[in-house]
Amino acid sequence: MALLCLIAVLGGPYLTDIATEAMxxxxxxxxxxxxxxxxxxxxFGHVTFALVGAYASAWQTCCAGMRGVFMPGLPQFLxxxxxxxxxxxxxxxxxxxxxxxxxxxxxxxxxGAAASIALLSLLFIVKTIYENWDSxxxxxxxxxxxxxxxxxxxxxxxxxxxxVIAQVYNASSFGLLLRATREDEAAARASGVNIWRQRLxxxxxxxxxxxxxGVLYGHYLGTLAVNVFWLDMTFVTLAMVVVxxxxxxxxxxxxxxxxTGLRQTLLALERGVDLGGVSISLPSGAQEIALAVILLLILxxxxxGLVGDNEMTWFGGARDxx
Amino acid sequence: xxxxxxxxxxxxxxxxxxxxxxxxxxxxxxxxxxxSFSGWMAAFDTSPTRAAEIAVDDINxxxxxxxxxxRLVHIDTKTDPAETSKAAQALVRQGAKMIMTACDFDSGAxxxxxxxxxxxxxxxxxxxxxxxxxxxxxxxxxxxxxxAEATGRTIxxxxxKKKGWKTAYVLTDTFIEYDKSLCRGFLSRWKELNGDQxxxxxxxxxxxxxxxxxxxxxxxDLGKPADAMIICSVPxxxxxxxxQFRSAGVEIPILxxxxxxxxxxxxxxxxxxxxxxxxxxxxxxxxxPRPDAEAFFKAYEKKYNERxxxxxxxxxxxxxxxxxxxxxxxxxxxxxKVRGEMEKFTDEPLLAGLTTFTPKLHTNVNRxxxxxxxxxxxxxxxxxxxxxxxxxxxxx
Numbered sequence: 001m002a003l004l005c006l007i008a009v010l011g012g013p014y015l016t017d018i019a020t021e022a023m024x025x026x027x028x029x030x031x032x033x034x035x036x037x038x039x040x041x042x043x044f045g046h047v048t049f050a051l052v053g054a055y056a057s058a059w060q061t062c063c064a065g066m067r068g069v070f071m072p073g074l075p076q077f078l079x080x081x082x083x084x085x086x087x088x089x090x091x092x093x094x095x096x097x098x099x100x101x102x103x104x105x106x107x108x109x110x111x112g113a114a115a116s117i118a119l120l121s122l123l124f125i126v127k128t129i130y131e132n133w134d135s136x137x138x139x140x141x142x143x144x145x146x147x148x149x150x151x152x153x154x155x156x157x158x159x160x161x162x163x164v165i166a167q168v169y170n171a172s173s174f175g176l177l178l179r180a181t182r183e184d185e186a187a188a189r190a191s192g193v194n195i196w197r198q199r200l201x202x203x204x205x206x207x208x209x210x211x212x213x214g215v216l217y218g219h220y221l222g223t224l225a226v227n228v229f230w231l232d233m234t235f236v237t238l239a240m241v242v243v244x245x246x247x248x249x250x251x252x253x254x255x256x257x258x259x260t261g262l263r264q265t266l267l268a269l270e271r272g273v274d275l276g277g278v279s280i281s282l283p284s285g286a287q288e289i290a291l292a293v294i295l296l297l298i299l300x301x302x303x304x305g306l307v308g309d310n311e312m313t314w315f316g317g318a319r320d321x322x
Numbered sequence: 323x324x325x326x327x328x329x330x331x332x333x334x335x336x337x338x339x340x341x342x343x344x345x346x347x348x349x350x351x352x353x354x355x356x357x358s359f360s361g362w363m364a365a366f367d368t369s370p371t372r373a374a375e376i377a378v379d380d381i382n383x384x385x386x387x388x389x390x391x392x393r394l395v396h397i398d399t400k401t402d403p404a405e406t407s408k409a410a411q412a413l414v415r416q417g418a419k420m421i422m423t424a425c426d427f428d429s430g431a432x433x434x435x436x437x438x439x440x441x442x443x444x445x446x447x448x449x450x451x452x453x454x455x456x457x458x459x460x461x462x463x464x465x466x467x468x469x470a471e472a473t474g475r476t477i478x479x480x481x482x483k484k485k486g487w488k489t490a491y492v493l494t495d496t497f498i499e500y501d502k503s504l505c506r507g508f509l510s511r512w513k514e515l516n517g518d519q520x521x522x523x524x525x526x527x528x529x530x531x532x533x534x535x536x537x538x539x540x541x542x543d544l545g546k547p548a549d550a551m552i553i554c555s556v557p558x559x560x561x562x563x564x565x566q567f568r569s570a571g572v573e574i575p576i577l578x579x580x581x582x583x584x585x586x587x588x589x590x591x592x593x594x595x596x597x598x599x600x601x602x603x604x605x606x607x608x609x610x611p612r613p614d615a616e617a618f619f620k621a622y623e624k625k626y627n628e629r630x631x632x633x634x635x636x637x638x639x640x641x642x643x644x645x646x647x648x649x650x651x652x653x654x655x656x657x658x659k660v661r662g663e664m665e666k667f668t669d670e671p672l673l674a675g676l677t678t679f680t681p682k683l684h685t686n687v688n689r690x691x692x693x694x695x696x697x698x699x700x701x702x703x704x705x706x707x708x709x710x711x712x713x714x715x716x717x718x
Contacts, residue, residue, distance in 0.1 A: 013415055017408045066458065141451070141499045142428040144435065144458055221407050223431045228403055267405070271398060285360055287400075 016152050022260035023155035024216045026253055029240040030162040031210030033252035035202045036241060038175055040182035041112070044234055045119030046210045048126045049096040051229035053211025054218035055130065055137055056092035061085055061219075063145040070143055073135025085149050089215045096211025097204045099126070104203040108196050111185070123234065130226045142225035150220040158216055159253075162209045166249045170311075174201050236263075239295050245305025250312045258306065259291070266290050350391040351655060353378065353642060354413030355422040356433045357447075361401025366425040369622075369630035370447035370638025371396055374422055376621050377642035387646055388653070394642075399424075403432045410436035418442060419655045422641045425467075425634065427451035427499075434463045441657050443664075445641045448602075448634040450500055450580070455685025462661060464684040466637040466644065466674045468602070470500045472687040472709075473579045474507025477552070477600055479709045480693055481577060482515040487549035489520050491541055491574075493563070495555030497529035504579040505554040522548045529559030537563075538570045550574055556581040561590035564597070584632045588699050597696040600707070602674050605633035608694055608701045612718050618673055633692070640674035647672075671717055675706070690715050 032046045060083040063070055068079050083091070107118045130137045137143075169175050178198040181188040189195060218224045236259065244255020272281035298305065355374060357367040378394045381387055395416065397409035410421055410433035421437040424430030425448040437444035438460035446454050446465035450473065454465035468476075481487045490512050494505040512520060522544055525537045551574055553563055564576060568591065575596045582599030585607040604610035610619060618639055623629050630636070647670070648663035649655055665684075669676040675689045690708040694701050705714035 014408075014412050017411060021404060021408070139499075140428075140497075141453070142431055144431050144453065148435075148439070217404075221403055221432050222435045223403065223428075225403070225428045232402075267400075 018260065018264050020150065020152045020155045020220060022257050023152065023159040024150070024213060024220055025237065025240060025260055026159040026256040027155075027162045027216060028210050028213030028237050029244070029252040029256040030159070030166050030249065031206045031208070031213055032237055032241050033249055034166050034169055034206035034209060035199075036206075037247050037249060037252070038170070038178040038182060038202050039199050040247075041115045041119075041199070042238075042246075043119045044116055044238070045121075045123040046206065047229045047234045047237065048119075048123045049100060049207040049210040050214030050217065050233070051126060051130060051226065052099050053089075053092045053096040053214035054224055054229070056095040056211075057085075057088050057215040058143050058146055058218060058224055059136075060088035060091065061147055062143055062224075066145060070138045071136055073133075085147055085219065089212060089219075092215050093208045093211035096214070097208040100204045100207030101200070104200045104207075108199040108203060123230075127226060127230060137226060140226065142223050144223045146218050146222050146224060148219060148222045150216050155216060155220070158212060162212065163249070163253065165205065165209055166252075169202070169205055170249060174198060178202050239291060241305075242295060243298055243305060245307040245309070247304065247309050248307055248311050250310060251305045251307045254306050262294065263287055263291060349389075350393050351387060352413070352416060352418040353392060353394045353420050353422060353645075354410065354416070354418030355394055355396040356399050356406050356409035356413060357396065357422065357424050358401045358429065359396075359398045363399075363401040363424055363426060363429050365631070366448070366634070367429075369632060369635030370425055370641070371422070372626055373618070373622065373630065373635045373638035374447075374642045376618065376625060377639045377646075379625075380621075381642070381646055387649055388655070392642075392646075394422075399429075399433075401429060403429070406430070407432035407436055409433070414440045414442055420445065420642075420645045422447065422638070423449065423454075423463075425449055425637070427453050430454070431459065434459045438462045443645060443657055443660055445645060447637040447641050448580075450503075450685075452503070452685065455683055457682075457684070461681075461684075462657060464644075464664060464679065466640045466672075466677070466686075467634075468580075468675070468686045468689045468691060470503035470579070471507030471510075472689070473600065473691065474504040474509075474552075474554070475511035476691050476707060476709045477577050477579060477598070477693070478508045478511035479515070479712065480600075480707045481550055481575075481598075482512060483712050484707075485550070485575070487575070488516050489522050489546075489548045489550075490516075491522050491548040491551040492524045493534075493537060493551060493553045493555075494524070494526045495529050495553070495559055495563075496526050497559065498556060501554035501556065501579075501581065504581070505552065508552050508554070508577075522546055527555075527559070527563065529555060531559065532562075534563050534566050538567060538572065541572070542570070548574060550577055552577040554579060554581070557587040558590070561587045564594070565591045580634060583634060585701060586631070588696070588701075592699070594699050595697050598693060599696075600691040600693045601633035603633045603636045603692060604694070604703055605630075605701075608633075608703050611692075611703055611705065611716075614718060615673055637674045640672040640677070643672050644670070644677065669717070676717060690717075 036043050059078050060081050103122050110118050131140055177193050181195045240255035240259045241252050243259055245251025266287040269282045270286055355371050357371045358364050375394055378392045381392050399406040399409050421442055421444045423433045423444050423446045427449050430446050430449055434444040444463045448467045449465050450467040450470040452469055492505055495501045523541055527534050527537055578599040580601050583601050584605050588594050603615045610616045619629055648660045651663045652659035665679050665681045667677050667679045688710050690706040693704045693707050695704050708715040
């Protein structure tokens, strides 16, 4: 990742933007992966936490004097708050965790497809609430003026922190217990593992990290709208985790970079590239189609993703995560 | 991990090759257009962006601007805010002197923020949200649109004064911010002219609602028909709502803002009649009264083999036109000087209509708009209505 930053610095500002975006997506993908890789449950709902995190940060830091105009329904202490951005990011991510704790307490009792569908409905519910809670989220119109503090190095810092959190969790006994439930639910239960509790712990931690990803996204663009955190983002982040490898943390990181790189390359091709005087361009919309086709190919021929079960370690060797 | 590094290096190198920007040459000046040609915003951004191209052609045909050739660089932002922000940043770095932003505040705000931070003028084509014009982002941001509330006030003024309608039924589609503002403006002007009791019913629906049967029965149960109704909405919800009201025997005049624009949806309401909407200029199928606007439509048809899909497309022409006029008057591309000239616009006869900006307001609240009547599916322009005069005006 650091190498990529270096390439980006050498490659000029446009590449820096792409690297920043890739790193923001890495945070989200790692967040999703903490839950998905260890529990084996495909989550269609994690974008919810990015949404909650992004708005919670906006409540604390957005819009200078305009906060009361955009969000008149905020409690007074939030209207007056001058929280430093990083503290705000922490608080916002914690709020995402709280939402995960409350909703997860119920959803984590489900397994398999039922849990995936319940997670998707969580996204629907929270999005609808945020879209109609006009006085606090500005409803369907966008918030403008979030402090723009996210540059490539900030995103790099957040991505590194996210990876450390995920590593620590994976190495902990909680991570091990949850992976045991992924491999064989009945055996894990028979060995005394409280499946509900283990899933909930992972869910809360992963919501924290995904929430931080949402915070970064908002402060990278400077504007927020509820409909950004919707099916497109769900698809892209899931594609990252699936392409990289659904069962490992390295997979999420590799996937985030591979998918961002692929999207940007296709996008550049759509816009037209000049190669020795010959201009080549793909028809518009090719990016989405190509991404979907690649996703299908990977699911068909390499269902375990680019890296499969392998995890990279601090020492450079590969080990099996399970 | 080795494979990851190799992978990212390849991607990185590909990125460097693909992303090397073309900088502005000395004898040309760049205009950046980070707008959407794909995704749902494509329907709103395509014709304004093409119209801007025509404005650039016109300027270059007359010898350019301050001795420089104008070049418009468009980057498709795919209705994605992150792409919009990145595209705007790339354009600013290439040296764009003006950024044309999307026909919608939410989609265009990321680009406008980038432009403002870089002290580059940003002008939206048809973004009618007040936030484009009231310094929410900053003083370098303008919009060629007529403010949504002002549009609602104009159609109310016309209905009350020219048609003599006294009572109104207001139906708001709460799906889009523009429609909420439109109905808000209509309500305030209607009450000013006809009194607080003149609104028989206020109701709402959502664009995706399959049925408006409950709204219809609430209206019919009142037992006192209104002189007119306004439906603040956009197709397809608009077409479906009108059709259901007409089928239920509600034949009163129906008013609409610029959301009724374009005749493509008329076929969804067979025999559409007694329908009135307003727009910046005539849309497809309507004869444009202004010769300069008609000339623009011809040029557009010649270049793109079709007329603009909507009457809002013309605002894109004026994005370039307004900026170029200000540049010429300022004799410079300097942002502060150009902004100063734009803020002096008072009823400036641009293609988008008479345009007025002030240091406090970078959108139009008093612009005459073309009122179009539809009878038996045939749209007829009634003329440009000026709310300040309470009458139709001509300025050409």
